[in-house]
Each structure stands twice: as C-alpha cells, then as structure tokens.
Amino acid sequence: VQTCALPIWRSLMIAVPVPIIIVGKMGSGKTSVAECLERIYSTSSFDYKRVVTYTTRKPRPGESEADYHFIKNEEFDRLVDGNVINEYHKFQKGEELVQYGSSFDDYPLTIVDGKPQIKIVILDPEGLHKAIKAFRPRNLSVIFLKVSDETLRKHLELRGDDPEEVDRRLAEEAESFQNVSQYADLTISCEKTTVDEVANIIDRYVHGNLI
Numbered sequence: 001v002q003t004c005a006l007p008i009w010r011s012l013m014i015a016v017p018v019p020i021i022i023v024g025k026m027g028s029g030k031t032s033v034a035e036c037l038e039r040i041y042s043t044s045s046f047d048y049k050r051v052v053t054y055t056t057r058k059p060r061p062g063e064s065e066a067d068y069h070f071i072k073n074e075e076f077d078r079l080v081d082g083n084v085i086n087e088y089h090k091f092q093k094g095e096e097l098v099q100y101g102s103s104f105d106d107y108p109l110t111i112v113d114g115k116p117q118i119k120i121v122i123l124d125p126e127g128l129h130k131a132i133k134a135f136r137p138r139n140l141s142v143i144f145l146k147v148s149d150e151t152l153r154k155h156l157e158l159r160g161d162d163p164e165e166v167d168r169r170l171a172e173e174a175e176s177f178q179n180v181s182q183y184a185d186l187t188i189s190c191e192k193t194t195v196d197e198v199a200n201i202i203d204r205y206v207h208g209n210l211i
Contacts (some may be wrong), residue, residue, distance in 0.1 A: 015081070016141045016185070017205055019051070019107045019119035023128050024145030025173045025179060027155040027166075029195055031067070033145065034120045036199035049110075049117040053102040054085055073097055086134070087127035092171070093165060100129065104134055118206070125176045128183060142200055143185035149174075151191055 022030050037048040038107045056076050071079075076099050079085040088101030102121060110117045123131060131140060147155075149170050156166045181187050186205050188198055 016208070017139055018109055019121050019140050020202070020206070021121050021123055021131060021140055021142045021144065022145065022202075023123050023125065023184070024190075025149075025152055026169055027148060027152045027161075028145045028147045029190060029198065030122045030145060033198050033202065034122060036195050037120060038093045038203060039043060040196070041203040044180070046062055046116040046118055047112075048120055050122070051102060051106045052122045053096075053122065053183065054079065054088075055101075056097065056099045071118060073099060076101065079103075087123065087130040089124050089126050091169070105132070107135070107140075109133070124178050128180070129184075141186070141206075143205070144180055144183045144187045145190050145198065146181070146187055147190045153174060176185060178194075 024030050034050040039206055042048050054071055056073045056149055059070055080088060084103055085101040086104040087206055088099055090099040107119055107121060153166060188201055
C-alpha cells in the first residue's frame with residue numbers, strides 16, 4: 001500500500017478534493033451510502049474506500065471488523081493518548097460509555113495494486129471541525145446528508161433502536177448539527193431518496209457531472 005500526498009486528486013479524472021467526508025445525523029444512511037459507493041461506483045480508474053473507524057460499542061448483528069475496529073474503552077483511550085486516534089466523540093448509552101474515532105493517517109488517498117483508493121470518512125460535527133482544521137483549505141470535500149428528525153425516527157425504529165435513546169440522541173444532535181450545512185460543499189436532502197440515489201449524486205459530484 002502506497003500513501004500519496006492529498007493534492008494527488010488533481011491528477012485523477014475527478015473534480016473535487018479528497019478525502020470525501022460524509023456527515024449526517026444517526027440513522028441518516030451514512031454507512032450504507034459509503035458501502036454503496038464502494039460496491040457499485042468504484043471504476044477502472046479508482047476505487048472508493050471507506051475508512052474503517054474505531055468504536056467501543058458492541059457489534060450489531062451482521063457487523064464485523066470490516067465495518068469498525070471494535071475495541072475496549074481502555075484501548076481506545078490509549079490510542080487517543082498516543083495520537084493514533086485524532087478525532088473522536090463519546091456519549092453515554094444507558095450505563096455504557098460509547099466512543100467513536102478515526103485516525104487522520106487513514107485519510108490520504110492510497111495506491112493498492114497500482115489503483116488509487118479515494119477515501120470516504122464518516123464523521124460527526126465535532127470530528128468534521130477537527131478534520132477541516134487539519135486538512136483544509138482545499139484538501140477534503142464535505143457532503144452533508146440532511147434528513148428530518150421524523151424520518152430518522154422511522155429509520156431507527158426499523159433498526160430496533162430504543163425510542164428513549166433515539167429521543168436523547170436527536171436532542172443532542174439538534175444543537176451540534178445546527179450549523180453543519182455552512183461547512184458542506186454539497187448538501188443532499190435524503191427525505192425521499194434511496195441509498196443508491198444518494199450514492200449516485202455523490203459519484204456525479206466527484207466526477208464533476210452534477211448539474
């Protein structure tokens with residue numbers, strides 16, 4: 001695996017800086033969209049590759065180490081102290097402390113078997129601000145998936161999330177997401193769009209074909 005300087009995106013047949021940062025409230029479809037880009041929209045010229053982030057929560061049914069680095073809180077704290085994890089956030093889920101985070105070392109475009117990999121990073125607003133400080137002015141693109149709380153509740157109920165926990169998290173996110181759109185290079189309304197439709201919009205944006 002070869003790591004490349006971030007501005008190498010200029011030499012590819014793409015129209016925007018990389019990595020691609022996807023930000024949205026819980027249940028907005030961030031992971032599903034990233035997986036769709038990886039699976040369907042990678043081309044002969046480059047692959048989309050989601051950055052695998054760290055979390056201390058328990059895996060959901062069907063999840064594996066391909067989805068997250070599942071670690072204990074003690075190990076997470078050691079990685080933060082060692083500057084391996086550069087952006088992170090934490091919240092209390094009942095009696096469980098849940099942490100999420102990522103390493104900026106994983107963000108740059110890489111070459112694997114001679115093929116570039118454009119990184120997709122899923123962040124919350126706090127992580128976004130840290131990434132912007134680290135990589136901007138023009139070394140990343142921010143995409144905001146905008147969904148109403150009413151729609152999110154329906155998604156999360158279908159996922160089996162606890163209703164009280166959903167209300168608590170949405171209340172917290174109401175404040176943290178208040179000004180996110182002003183940092184976004186592209187905002188996508190996801191009220192009536194499928195995962196594939198959102199991924200298609202992002203892919204067209206990356207290729208400069210979004211009208």
